[in-house]
Amino acid sequence: MIAEAEDRFIDLRPEPDDLRGQADRTLRLRRLGKLGDMELATEHAPGVWELSDRLEPTLRELGERGDINRTMQQALRAEGAERDPMTFQIHDAAPAAPIVGRVIDKHLSDELGETLTLVVDGVDGRTHHISGIDPTRVEDARIGSVIEIGPPDSTGRPSDRAIAGLAEDGIYRPSRHLEQARFDGHVPNGDYEGFVDAHVRRLEALRRAGIAERIDADQWRIPSDFEARAAAHDAGRNGRANIRILSTFDLERQIGSDGATWLDRRLVSTDTSDLSPAGFGAQVREAMDRRRDHHVDQGDAARQPDGRIAYRRNLIATLREREVARAGEELAAKKSLPFRMAADGETVTGAFTGTAQLSSGKFAIVEKSHEFTLVPWRPVIDRQLGREVMGVVQGGSVSWQLGRQRGLGI
Template sequence: MSTIIPFEDDDSFEIALKGRKKGISGTGKAGTRKSFLKTMMRLVDANKSSNVRKQSGRNSFISDTPRNAQRVVVKARVVKNSGPFSKGSIRNHVSYISRDAVKNHNEVSPIIYSETGITTKENLEETVREFESDRHHFRFIISPENAHDLNLTEYTKALVKQMELDLDTKLTFIAVNHYNTDNLHVHLIVRGVDDSGKNLVIKRDYISNGFRFRASQIATKTLGLRTEREIRNGITSEVKKTRFTQIDRDLLAKIKVEKCIDLRKPIENGFSEFKRNVQIQRLRFLKTMQLSREIKPGIWKLNEECEKTLRELGLRNDIIKTMHEQLKNERITEHIIFDPADSHQRNITGVVIEKGLSNELYDEKYLIVSATDNRAYYVPLSKYSETPAFEARPGSIVTVSVKRGESQQRIADENILEIASRNNGIYNRELHLKSINTHRLPQGVTPENYVENHLKRIEALEKRGVVERAENGWSVPENLKEKIIGIAHESGGKNNFVQVKLESMQDMHHQKVANAPTWLDREMSEGRLPRPDALQSSFCSEMDRAKSERLQKLHAMGLAEKTHDCIRIKPDYHEHLYKRQMEQAAKDLSSRFGKPARINPGETFSGACKGIHHLPSGPHVIVKRGNEFVIVPHQRGMERMNQIRLEMPRTQDTQYPELKFASLDTSKERDLGR
């Protein structure tokens, strides 16, 4: 493996060219090494003359990567630690990038490291807390083309060291090497605070260009310049790819300058002529896809939707590959992408086979669901798809449906309309801030965060022509809701999103033996009994076996009876199982929350919400008062309440009823924050 040093002003090093022994030191022809060193020294001199160190990445960075330098793909993002969806963001991201699945095949655990050296997931807690307290942090995904030839840990440390020199500050970071894909890469998270405790601000051109230049520079210093053959092979490999490529990017750049692509004249320069021929080959391939056309011999035009189509095809290819990898042991022939924009998309119910990130930089998630219709679905999730604390996991049973886009915005729209109605049809930030009751805000949300989200919404409505900018705010029409619904219909479903309902956190193995009501019980009580002779997917076959075993379990418990041709569940099965579940839950939770309270018919119990507990029958909320507690079925919004008042219905005399809510400390969800 290679040993890497930061790219400083030290010229006392040797570099092995690719194909020879890897590392900073190596052997080779003296003339070749001298030639390469001269090239690299010119880069150093160029950087000195451009005053990179003094200007720093915070201010500016402009430098071109040589054509034969090592290629490194860098993706970067600045993440603010504020807003309703930011809570736990950095913690969840660190947890995901450091999961066991990313480790190298010969490693016991993932390679996690920071400025203090190699560390473990357990030792990251203090660092993560520091990140959470900052205004923002930076995320990078670094993918060298020849990552297999690099010691990724040493490479990343050298890159961070160079970044510190450019930014003129020490950096706190977390890095994890990922070996679980064909393209080895590193996740790097940099704290948004400099060594003086101030917010670290890095200019866009350094993040966009300078960091990538440094990544390529250090890889080149370690592995040597790419050969002409490697460069040409890399370019020609993209000619027939059904995704957006660097060749396409170059073609689009030509169009911006010349309005069309003129490739008639041969070019004397050898490499430029090679690129011209490659571009002609690519255009001919795109023509077979109806994405380009030759308007005159040698003169081409691209379809206006060319880039969009190629990016969508690339994404689709990635999805198909992911589904094949995750479903290789499933007896499913039909793989479908769940599309919320499709007006004919039906709801599906099934088991979660896999949950992952489709975009690791932006934490965009997906599910793969094996459904009861014997099909497998790729389900893209938005930030609205799952309810916090009710997120699905592999093995969970879920129902996936389409939610109309305008429904998600209705709460903010009603708030905007109400503020405007009190101010002659004008909405503005100051009025909204004054009207907020901080005791009714969702936990962890400040008034400024809350209003900021409304401002984003009204600015989006302004772009669509629904509201108009006024001198001191926005003019809001009285028929705001109708206008929004009209736009949603015109959009053809583009604003729709996926909604995931968690039917059961338990997998079927645990459900079939549970001493509690389960999703399987609910399915069978509604008439969906096992069909052992049907030709089905692995999931459906497993589900039917689980139903059959569950029926036998219920029969042994006295909650189902045999007839001449089947076993039938007794009508009162749920009441008996629910009582057993709650008795066991009270015992399990008493060591943490105190004594289970007994509430008689007609009595009330008021207490603080202490969290959500997922039981086999569904989610329940723990309400605690002093040294007593009760467990009640969850209702939407309960987890955000500081105090909950419960009332035992007079018609029930059991110890474990499904309690009726007398009141919450918030009247309606849409009033949150007012």
């Protein structure tokens, strides 16, 4: 009918001599009645219909959404779960508000393998379908892993704040920044030139985006809304959803783990306002109760006379250290190389030889000729695999100092 319509009008008034076409005409009129109910066609006179210009794209979108709904139902059934299709939420772009839930499906969105689609069973009681995911951001996430998906990160960079703060009358001078950095003395390893050069490279990138203007080697024109425009530029370039893997372990593995799990962080925070009483939210509540009982059995928590639970002091750090020690000894047996725990404040050096995925998080294996250690991993060191690295252990994290970037606390 779309192909036969003239200026979107189609004439289906009866022709007495066309007996063979009566059956086809009846089918078309019934279809047009359905399209009319959907506000995609309008009858102007008996048998004369106008097709909406939204007809084809709307039907195509409805077909795609029907396919998505079936995919979501299949993923839920594979997990032994049932959800009301009314709770399905399909996101055509990065979600406006963070979504926390477990991964129940993960598949390629295109033939080139450049984007992924995730189906997430949310703690909010909804099942979410999110496409356009960067595959590198969810490499470690498996079916059952707990993740958070939010809007693109538009938080301003510290370097942009520093540039804006040092600009005088809209002019930033690298030489002035170098003087200030030397006066403050807060740049580790004293690489002041490299520190300021990093800010100039940032300005070069923003100059190409039309945000900053280079006057000469020591003068840059900075607009009054520099920080906001720089943040918007980053958000536009990295418009994909912002993803955090909260736990690669599913709920069942977290309940009996000897490490610091996502459930433990929820128990310590005590906030359950985001947990739906149905669906995955209800499963998380039950898992938290079982994890709490586990801590009581292990002596890491005690029930008070008033019914409240008192947890061991520094529970998260204690569990993390306990798991790292156990995992380190297991790796030592395989490597035939002694394991040593890294102390807080210690500078760790050695070859970055791989990673270990624990319930407490992902850890980097740093080896020397006579020993190795496990320290918290961060994406920035992935490119250093097989190379010498150096970092300072600080409160459950590591400030890596790599190449020319050392001293920037990456």
